[in-house]
Amino acid sequence: MSPHIRALRLVNFRNYADATVLLSPGLNVIVGDNAQGKTNLLEAVSFAATGSTPRTSTESEVVRWPAEFARTEMRVVLGDGARGDERAVAVGYAPGQRKRLTVDDVPAESLSSYAAGGAGVRTVTFFPDDLRIVKGAPSDRREYLDGLLSTLRPSYARAVAEYARAVQQRNQLLRRIRDGLSSGKTLQTWDTKVVDLGTRVLQGRAAAVGPLGDFFGSAMRALYGSEKAGMGYSYSAPLEGYCEALTEARDADVERGTTSVGPHRDDLELLLGGMDLTTYGSQGQQRLATLALKFAAREYVRDATGEDPVLLFDDVMSELDGRRREYLAEYFQESTQAVISTTNLEYFEEELLSRSRVIRISGGEISSPADSSGKRDV
Amino acid sequence: MATYARPVERLITELSRLPSIGPKSAQRIAFHVVRGRPEEAYGLAEALKEVKDRIRPCKRCFNLTEEEECEICRDSRRDAAVICAVEDPYDIGSIERTGEYRGLYHVLGGSLSPLDGIEPEDLRIAELVERVKGEGTEEIVVATNPNTTGEATAMYIAQEVQELGVRVTVLASGLPVGGDLEYADEVTLGRAFAGRRQL
Ligand SMILES: Nc1ncnc2c1ncn2[C@@H]1O[C@H](COP(=O)(O)OP(=O)(O)O)[C@@H](O)[C@H]1O
Ligand SMILES: [Mg+2]
Ligand SMILES: [Zn+2]
Numbered sequence: 001m002s003p004h005i006r007a008l009r010l011v012n013f014r015n016y017a018d019a020t021v022l023l024s025p026g027l028n029v030i031v032g033d034n035a036q037g038k039t040n041l042l043e044a045v046s047f048a049a050t051g052s053t054p055r056t057s058t059e060s061e062v063v064r065w066p067a068e069f070a071r072t073e074m075r076v077v078l079g080d081g082a083r084g085d086e087r088a089v090a091v092g093y094a095p096g097q098r099k100r101l102t103v104d105d106v107p108a109e110s111l112s113s114y115a116a117g118g119a120g121v122r123t124v125t126f127f128p129d130d131l132r133i134v135k136g137a138p139s140d141r142r143e144y145l146d147g148l149l150s151t152l153r154p155s156y157a158r159a160v161a162e163y164a165r166a167v168q169q170r171n172q173l174l175r176r177i178r179d180g181l182s183s184g185k186t187l188q189t190w191d192t193k194v195v196d197l198g199t200r201v202l203q204g205r206a207a208a209v210g211p212l213g214d215f216f217g218s219a220m221r222a223l224y225g226s227e228k229a230g231m232g233y234s235y236s237a238p239l240e241g242y243c244e245a246l247t248e249a250r251d252a253d254v255e256r257g258t259t260s261v262g263p264h265r266d267d268l269e270l271l272l273g274g275m276d277l278t279t280y281g282s283q284g285q286q287r288l289a290t291l292a293l294k295f296a297a298r299e300y301v302r303d304a305t306g307e308d309p310v311l312l313f314d315d316v317m318s319e320l321d322g323r324r325r326e327y328l329a330e331y332f333q334e335s336t337q338a339v340i341s342t343t344n345l346e347y348f349e350e351e352l353l354s355r356s357r358v359i360r361i362s363g364g365e366i367s368s369p370a371d372s373s374g375k376r377d378v
Numbered sequence: 379m380a381t382y383a384r385p386v387e388r389l390i391t392e393l394s395r396l397p398s399i400g401p402k403s404a405q406r407i408a409f410h411v412v413r414g415r416p417e418e419a420y421g422l423a424e425a426l427k428e429v430k431d432r433i434r435p436c437k438r439c440f441n442l443t444e445e446e447e448c449e450i451c452r453d454s455r456r457d458a459a460v461i462c463a464v465e466d467p468y469d470i471g472s473i474e475r476t477g478e479y480r481g482l483y484h485v486l487g488g489s490l491s492p493l494d495g496i497e498p499e500d501l502r503i504a505e506l507v508e509r510v511k512g513e514g515t516e517e518i519v520v521a522t523n524p525n526t527t528g529e530a531t532a533m534y535i536a537q538e539v540q541e542l543g544v545r546v547t548v549l550a551s552g553l554p555v556g557g558d559l560e561y562a563d564e565v566t567l568g569r570a571f572a573g574r575r576q577l
Contacts, residue, residue: 165526173492182497186490189534193526 014040032361219292
């Protein structure tokens with residue numbers, strides 16, 4: 001069985017002062033009224049597994065007010081789960097300081113490179129705000145693609161970050177040339193650097209879009225209907241000819257003070273029956289496409305690593321009809337591990353719940369029938 | 379908002395100007411000095427003054443020295459056909475500790491960074507080119523930091539000396555990428571040196 005989480009402890013995380021939750025393989029349902037901490041708990045699982053939050057760019061928000069640090073501790077079961085095959089993974093975070101990551105009490109460089117070594121858990125998350133991947137700007141779609149590839153390959157993550165820095169440098173140089181502050185002697189150097197890093201980003205994306213688009217197509221078939229769905233990649237400059245395109249754009253770029261071609265200007269097209277979902281999709285189609293993108297990400301990770309990522313889906317049931325809810329519930333139940341939040345347990349069949357773990361949340365306190373004794377297990 | 383006597387405040391202010399010393403550390407160091415023996419404080423003050431009075435850049439390689447030329451440049455046992463270009467004088471110490479390198483150095487004084495307004499003229503690149511012409515240099519090892527600006531600097535240097543028939547190499551990876559040479563441990567840096575490649 002793929003790595004999964006057996007237990008999680010949250011200290012000073014969002015509205016949790018100190019709480020422990022046990023998780024099972026298969027489906028885990030977090031249930032509670034609004035504003036009790038369901039989303040916060042899912043966020044914490046992701047934070048514990050990856051060392052960062054997918055929900056906000058202001059990371060300090062996760063620290064429980066008025067505490068000064070937040071901490072998560074989790075137990076990961078590797079392989080077939082004899083207790084000896086467990087890892088204790090902890091993330092300590094105080095705003096403004098370097099995060100402390102430890103695996104079995106030994107400091108770790110980063111959890112994603114740790115997971116890349118085959119010993120951690122990967123996650124695929126869904127938060128309602130993710131609708132912007134389909135509906136929003138090209139940058140939202142690039143972030144989806146880059147995020148997925150980065151968790152799989154630290155070298156890709158590095159290329160993306162360095163590419164962004166090189167483009168910033170080039171942009172500043174363009175402005176300095178325009179304003180007469182630089183002779184532009186180093187423009188060739190920065191162009192070469194930008195193309196070198198940009199090519200690595202483009203190659204990574206180009207290799208991914210084909211298979212990812214196929215997975216997206218199958219997910220849409222299951223979720224939406226028989227109309228053919230897929231992905232396209234829209235280049236500002238194609239791979240061959242990238243260097244020439246950048247050189248050609250120089251004068252215009254100097255005038256504007258920004259770099260007009262390269263992977264930071266590209267878009268990922270999401271298509272349904274040949275129609276662009278971003279521009280023409282109905283609200284309903286866009287919602288299902290967002291889900292399908294997450295399912296595709298799961299398949300992609302499975303295909304690339306041979307391991308099933310842990311699925312963390314927030315409030316996904318409320319927008320769906322009965323047939324789709326049933327499909328999703330089975331989908332989650334059959335995954336290695338899924339943690340799903342809901343305000344309403346009736347979205348799930350009685351029989352399915354009997355095979356799942358139900359976690360009740362109220363005001364930052366966790367209780368679940370199987371471990372209501374309050375015993376600490378982490 | 380002066381909380382302490384003026385001289386103490388002044389010391390705290392001066393200390394907190396130093397790199398990686400925040401206001402809290404500055405305060406702790408200041409009170410350490412205030413409480414400590416006078417000789418210790420005078421010793422520190424003298425060391426600071428001496429450094430400013432006596433130390434200057436080597437006129438050949440811009441390493442720090444008390445003389446016209448630094449000890450490395452004056453050492454006839456070193457291989458004058460190889461120049462290792464570094465960003466800062468303290469990088470020389472890191473490389474010397476590996477024991478792998480017997481050539482000379484050239485301190486560039488930073489790396490190319492439009493974001494910081496640093497152009498080739500702000501670095502000692504022209505001086506390096508002059509040295510190559512005058513000293514019959516056969517190889518330049520560019521040991522700038524393994525980050526975007528360091529790598530761009532290496533590429534620019536390679537381009538500048540292209541016509542001079544000098545071999546330009548950079549350190550092999552193995553260095554923590556995005557990091558500073560300063561923090562690399564000796565073994566890693568030594569291995570990177572052994573595996574330097576042509577640019
Ligand atoms: N850093 C924080 N410290 C304390 N409480 C927080 C923090 N961040 C969010 N909260 C609280 O968490 C609650 C929302 O939790 P959330 O998980 O979003 O609810 P839901 O169960 O509806 O998903 C709100 O009451 C909010 O005030
Ligand atoms: Mg919520
Ligand atoms: Zn010298």
